[in-house]
Amino acid sequence: MGNAALKTPTRPLAGPAPIFLRKRLQALALSGAALLLAIAAAVLLHATGSGQGLRIAATVNGVPIESEELAQAMSEQRAATAAYFKAKYDADAGAEFWKTSFGGEVPLEKLKRDALAQTVKLKLQQAMAEREGLTDDISYASFLKRLKAENERRASGDEAGAGVYGPKQYSEAAYYSLLNSDLIGALKAKLEGGMTWSDDELRAYYKAHAADQFTERTSVSADVVSVSFAPGSSLSETEAEAVMKAIAKKIDAGLSAADAAAGFEGQATVAAVQVDGDTARGAALRTPVLASKAQDLQAGRHTGVFKENGAYVLAVATNRAQGKVHLFAEVRDGIAAQLAEEAYDARVAEAVASATVDIDPSIYDRIKLDSQ
Known part of the structure; x- marks a missing residue:
């Protein structure tokens, strides 16, 4: 992707049409749910040899992915992985579950693959944000410094009697989720804000989807x-x-x-x-x-x-x-926002598809669950 400018599509995007104005709200709801999950989650994972400094488990386009970042993604993916094996193989997440092969699939291996895919997508968006000048350091080491500073600020606020908004202290998982949610939100706002759509494009979308989205x-x-x-x-x-x-x-x-x-x-x-x-x-x-x-x-x-x-x-x-049909003027801005959302998602998908991911097996293979 480099520093290439965002290309504005010249026609409505192909493929199944998203439900009008709901996708953005769903995305916000999902990001909020992810944050709550991160706050509530216990520390489920560790990298063997932790405490000896950050270690690079993989890179995407040369950008490091630390073992701690993968561990956080594994924590978020754990329930979904267990549900997948329960639905497909009626397998319960017992003591030996994560190392057992079910039809040739091993839960821990799938968990790590899905976590890596999630982290790659996140890291690529972080890199986009860095190129757009929204952050100057996307390394995990930089994040840990920010976490330490934030928790020190919160502790100082309590001691001074000034009080702080939110938790007294952030966990790594909660603060990482919060910062990334804010960063990606800012990235989307900046990129989508630069997109323009002709009246003909917006009307064409409206005409194609009046019955299923605007009625x-x-x-x-x-x-x-x-x-x-x-x-x-x-x-x-x-x-x-x-x-x-x-x-x-x-x-x-x-x-x-x-x-x-x-x-x-x-x-x-x-x-x-x-x-x-x-x-x-x-x-x-x-x-x-x-x-x-x-x-x-x-x-x-x-x-x-x-x-x-x-x-x-x-x-x-x-x-x-019959249900009311919303006039084009009523939904014009919503259509533009929806097309911008689609264009952003397409750009991220393109970045993921063209990314070069290199794994260091000596680190990646040693990331385990605490129960092992």
Whole structure:
């Protein structure tokens, strides 16, 4: 990559379109989650011979990757690796788990590969930030000096009674995550801030994705009739099914849900529900079958009888309204931000794909889990 200027794409990026305006929020949420994980995590890893100074386990484009950096990435990847082997091989993370071969895959080896890939990607972004003048030293030794200075400042603040914001002392993992989150955020802001998009490019993206990204979910209102056979109810399952079928016949004959259920007081209940962009997620968690069936209903139609949560249920759509289509002017800035996000990700992916990574086996192979 060298010092080449960032190239602005001349057309919307190819490939699956990201969900409008959510990717940036998700990225922020993920970086926050990573920081919380780092703060909560215990020290799980060590490099054999630690305490004898930093040691270079690998390089990417000649930039050193210290064993401590890999150890931190391994700590972050550990749970994901264990989950992978549990899902694929139903393997539990016991005493010998990390050294055992499952179908030719060894958990520790996969953990270290994934950690190296994560660290390479991070190191390349650090190098970009250094070239952009956002930092003057990306070495781990420099980071440790900053950590020491920050913790000394926090200790001095406590002693002086001035107090400090946040933890009294940062762990290596927590502070490393925090600094990198800030640095990459600044890098993205600088690079993306220099990108420009023509009105034609933005309109082309809008036109291609108006239906799936810029149109709100269709809203369906329905009257839901339910007859319970759950423990404590007055009806058995067979009796509840018979009642609901009788109600369904009345609805098919033209009665409203309320009128059809009127003759079964104490046995059938009728409730109005609405499934739209604001309520769909909650409805899918509470009553997934109802939410799925209701969203496809046209006004005046019903779902038919089905079972859910200990009851026989039937929903009659009372209204269906198409979701609002956001105008181009309303989402223009969001589209530009989304394309900039895609362009940044593409630049990082290109850097990773073209990077030269050299591993020092004498260091890399000796990075182990504390449990070994």
